[in-house]
């Protein structure tokens with residue numbers, strides 16, 4: 021748990037303009053900054069940053085929030101990770117388990133890895149065996165820098181370097197860089213070409229070392245440590261996410277990733293020896309909406325594509341599969357057919373569900389009813405994991421086609437399997453009647469007026485007026501069309517009641533973790549900060565209260581009209597059923613309601 025105080029400390033130490041301009045180029049525009057939105061494609065800037073409010077908002081794709089939301093979105097991190105990253109950048113200590121200034125073992129191991137990385141890179145740059153190997157593999161300086169490649173020479177040079185840097189023996193051992201042998205230490209990586217693995221903060225957490233010839237073992241990898249758990253990191257994700265290509269290419273190993281980079285596919289990650297895990301699928305989901313699995317055509321590659329695809333599909337990542345044919349891996353494929361052929365193959369990768377069904381068909385006799393049932397069971401388990409009904413409906417259609425079954429049969433089986441099948445073939449619910457839009461707009465204006473009052477002289481007066489006027493109009497937040505506006509307004513009322521001061525800061529802190537509320541807040545703050553307003557605070561406050569009154573009145577009328585609609589329906593029913601008692605009661609109620617609609621607007625002052 022990170023305390024609220026800590027989060028606020030980090031927030032105030034991280035200037036949003038500084039942080040964002042570290043990722044994209046921003047231009048000053050009046051009191052605000054403008055930029056091309058990094059979250060959607062655009063030619064004219066609709067991405068705004070307000071240094072005064074410390075928020076950003078895009079008028080194109082409606083992404084918005086505070087400095088943490090930005091880091092979460094751009095780095096593909098969770099809220100806690102974004103706090104940790106900004107803590108590191110601002111030099112604020114988060115680890116209370118140790119006294120300030122004392123480093124934790126995790127930090128020390130990362131420190132040792134950084135020293136090792138420097139050592140490997142220096143050794144490669146100084147020429148010799150490592151450099152000869154790099155040249156023979158066509159690894160240019162650009163590639164060496166991008167992937168931070170290095171060379172571990174024979175002998176115990178790394179151990180000596182780490183001792184020069186005063187790294188403890190215990191840390192050297194815990195980092196898995198050297199092994200204790202008798203009285204001394206031996207380097208784990210000797211005469212190997214080095215591939216560092218970075219975590220999502222861009223820190224080196226592990227290494228892979230390849231032999232320079234054909235001897236075995238071909239690769240040695242760091243053991244698991246407190247900073248490195250297999251299956252939780254993705255090789256090259258630190259680079260891949262920079263390119264924001266919309267999709268992430270997933271390959272098996274270090275050299276596959278580098279081969280794709282050479283072919284111009286820079287948004288590439290490698291799973292390193294295991295099939296893609298659920299954790300890795302989640303990492304991909306946080307950084308891209310779609311993925312292309314590019315695996316070798318051997319048995320291990322095909323099975324890896326099945327398991328990795330299942331994981332991605334279950335996370336809701338739009339997944340395609342490309343099995344490399346006519347070559348043992350992407351490197352050889354590019355060598356034989358050229359870069360363009362690689363890019364073309366990726367473009368024509370097969371949707372995962374089709375690939376999955378082909379694999380199922382290939383592992384049994386699909387004409388046998390027994391196997392058909394096995395096949396149906398297997399594919400249903402995959403489809404059931406998809407959250408989106410559109411995706412499920414599409415998968416049901418494909419499964420029916422491939423297995424030569426009726427769609428109803430597949431959907432029915434799936435329904436029994438997960439309870440999700442039946443809705444898979446239903447239509448999407450209709451959304452957004454115009455009446456709702458009008459009510460939504462009125463509710464939005466009330467919230468906007470309340471937020472506009474933050475920081476003005478009569479802030480308290482305006483905020484108190486929200487509750488007073490709402491109660492006077494007889495409106496409950498439960499009756500709001502928009503639950504987010506209702507929630508935020510209700511919270512503002514409560515904060516005012518609790519004791520007034522600092523309402524905005526408290527409200528912002530409560531929604532600092534992002535989500536719909538924070539997006540709504542940042543959107544409205546940005547609108548407010550871009551608007552001209554009256555110079556006199558008292559005039560402005562008056563105007564805000566007037567807006568609140570008018571919008572509440574609109575809402576009140578809309579609610580009464582909705583009630584009249586319902587009553588109309590009930591009256592028609594009573595007429596048809598010739599239920600005179602009910603009819604009389606309903607007609608009376610309608611008259612009363614009509615009267616309220618016509619009158620109360622006027623005496624509301």
Ligand SMILES: [Zn+2]
Pocket residue numbers: 057058059060067078079080081082083
């Ligand atoms: Zn945008």
